[in-house]
Amino acid sequence: MPISGTTAAEIAGSVRDQVSSGELAPGAMLPPVRALAAGLGVNRNTVALAYRRLVGAGVAETRGRGGTVIAAVPQLAREGVGVGGDSVDLASGNPDPQLLPDILVAARSGHYGQPLYGMPAIDEALDTWARDDFAEDIEQPFRTLVAHGAVDATERLLNAHLARGDMVAVEDPCFLASIGTLQLNGYRTAPVQVDNAGMRPHDLRAALEGGARAVVCTPRAHNPTGASLTAERAADLRAILADHPQVLVIEDDHFSAVSTRPYCRITPASTARWALVRSVSKFLGPDLRLALVAADTESAMRLEARLSAGTTWVSRLLQHSARELLADPGVHELHERAREAYAHRSGLLIQRMHAHGIEVPHRPDGLNVWIELDVDSRSVVHALAERGWAVRPGHLFVHDPSAHQGAIRVTSSTITEPQAEAFSAELAAVVADLRTAN
Numbered sequence: 001m002p003i004s005g006t007t008a009a010e011i012a013g014s015v016r017d018q019v020s021s022g023e024l025a026p027g028a029m030l031p032p033v034r035a036l037a038a039g040l041g042v043n044r045n046t047v048a049l050a051y052r053r054l055v056g057a058g059v060a061e062t063r064g065r066g067g068t069v070i071a072a073v074p075q076l077a078r079e080g081v082g083v084g085g086d087s088v089d090l091a092s093g094n095p096d097p098q099l100l101p102d103i104l105v106a107a108r109s110g111h112y113g114q115p116l117y118g119m120p121a122i123d124e125a126l127d128t129w130a131r132d133d134f135a136e137d138i139e140q141p142f143r144t145l146v147a148h149g150a151v152d153a154t155e156r157l158l159n160a161h162l163a164r165g166d167m168v169a170v171e172d173p174c175f176l177a178s179i180g181t182l183q184l185n186g187y188r189t190a191p192v193q194v195d196n197a198g199m200r201p202h203d204l205r206a207a208l209e210g211g212a213r214a215v216v217c218t219p220r221a222h223n224p225t226g227a228s229l230t231a232e233r234a235a236d237l238r239a240i241l242a243d244h245p246q247v248l249v250i251e252d253d254h255f256s257a258v259s260t261r262p263y264c265r266i267t268p269a270s271t272a273r274w275a276l277v278r279s280v281s282k283f284l285g286p287d288l289r290l291a292l293v294a295a296d297t298e299s300a301m302r303l304e305a306r307l308s309a310g311t312t313w314v315s316r317l318l319q320h321s322a323r324e325l326l327a328d329p330g331v332h333e334l335h336e337r338a339r340e341a342y343a344h345r346s347g348l349l350i351q352r353m354h355a356h357g358i359e360v361p362h363r364p365d366g367l368n369v370w371i372e373l374d375v376d377s378r379s380v381v382h383a384l385a386e387r388g389w390a391v392r393p394g395h396l397f398v399h400d401p402s403a404h405q406g407a408i409r410v411t412s413s414t415i416t417e418p419q420a421e422a423f424s425a426e427l428a429a430v431v432a433d434l435r436t437a438n
Helices: 008-021 033-040 044-056 103-108 124-135 150-161 176-184 201-209 231-242 297-306 316-326 329-355 377-386 417-437
Strands: 060-062 068-070 143-147 167-172 188-195 214-217 248-252 274-279 291-295 368-372 407-411
Touching: 008 044, 033 044, 044 060, 044 068, 103 316, 124 143, 124 274, 124 291, 124 316, 143 150, 143 297, 150 176, 150 214, 150 248, 150 274, 150 291, 150 297, 167 176, 167 201, 176 188, 188 201, 201 214, 201 231, 274 297, 291 297, 329 368, 329 417, 377 407, 377 417
Parallel strands: 167 188, 167 214, 214 248, 248 274
Antiparallel strands: 060 068, 143 291, 274 291, 368 407
C-alpha cells in the first residue's frame, strides 16, 4: 500500500500504519522528500515535517545523504554477557559474589507483613534509613523514594522532565546502561569527556551551552574508567551548573557503600530539578533490583506518580530485605572487606601491568580498570580471547568509537594475584605483537 495523505499528520500516520502492519520493515527506505511530495501533490515542506515527526517519535531515523529509513530496535551492549567456555571472565562488570550478603536470610528475618494495594510505596524503616543516609550529603530539602534500580530511576526521571529528542549531557566514556537508556528513549547525547577527576568542566559547559536539558553524572567509581570527582572538580562543575538552574541534574552514586572515595556533590543549591540515586546492586547484589532516590519535591512527585502504590511500586519484600541488610552490623563489616578487597585487586592489576610496561595513569575506584593502549582494541580483545581472557573493548562505552580505538575495560573485582600476573604478561605480549604487525 503506497504512502498516502495531504497533511504532515496524515502522511506520518500512513507510514506508522504500514510499520505496524509489517509492510514497512526496519531498515526500509522511505521515498525521497521531493519524490513523495510530487507523488502526493503536496509541498515538500509537508513531507519534510512528516518525516521529522516520524524521527521524533522513533519510528524512523535519518542517515544524512543515505535518506530516511524505518528505525530498528537498537542492539545494545550489556554487562555480564558474551563470556563463555573456559575463558577467564574479566569482562562482566560484576561484583564478587563472595563479597555479597545472603539476601534470603535477610528476607526471612525481621517482621514482614504482606502489603496490599493502597499501602505506602516505601517501607517506613527503609525510608528512615535512606533519609538519614542522604542527609549527610544533601543540604537542600528533599524527599526519598525507591525505584527498581539506578537505571530505572534515571530513565523515569528523564522521562518525567524531558521530551524525545532533548539533549542529555553524559560522561564519555559512559556506563553501558546509560547509553542504552538514551538510545531507547530517543534522547540526543552531549558527550562530556572524563579524566581522572571526573567530568571535564570545559566539556560540560559546552554541552550546556549547546542545549543540554539534563546532566547524568557518576560522582565516584565511574564505570568504565574508575574515576572519582575531587572536591575541587566538583566545585568547578557546581559553578558551571549554577548558571543553568533549569537543567535537570542526576547523580548516580552506584558504589556508595563500598567506595574508597568521598561523595563530592555537583548539584548547586540553585538547581531546581535534581536527584541523587544510590543503587544497592554493587554491594547487596544485582538481583536486589532497588535504588534509593533523594530528589527535589517536584521531581519526587513526578517519580512517585510513575511508581504508585497501585501498580508499579518496588516490591515491599525487596525493600524489607534491603532494610534488614542495611541495618545489619555484619553486612557493614562485609562492606568494609569489599571496599578493601576491590581496591587491593585493582591496585594489584595496575602494579603487575606496570611491571610489564603497561601504564594506567590513575588509581581507579570500583570494579574495573580502564586501559588506554596504542593499538586497536578490537584486535586486542580478539587476541586475548584466543589466549583465554575475556575483556570488553573500549568502543562500546564511548560516543565516538574512533576516539578510544585502543581502550579496553578489565573487570578486576575477582582477580587473583596469579591471574593479574598472567593477564598482564599476556596483554603485554598481545600489544607487542600488534605493534610489530602494524
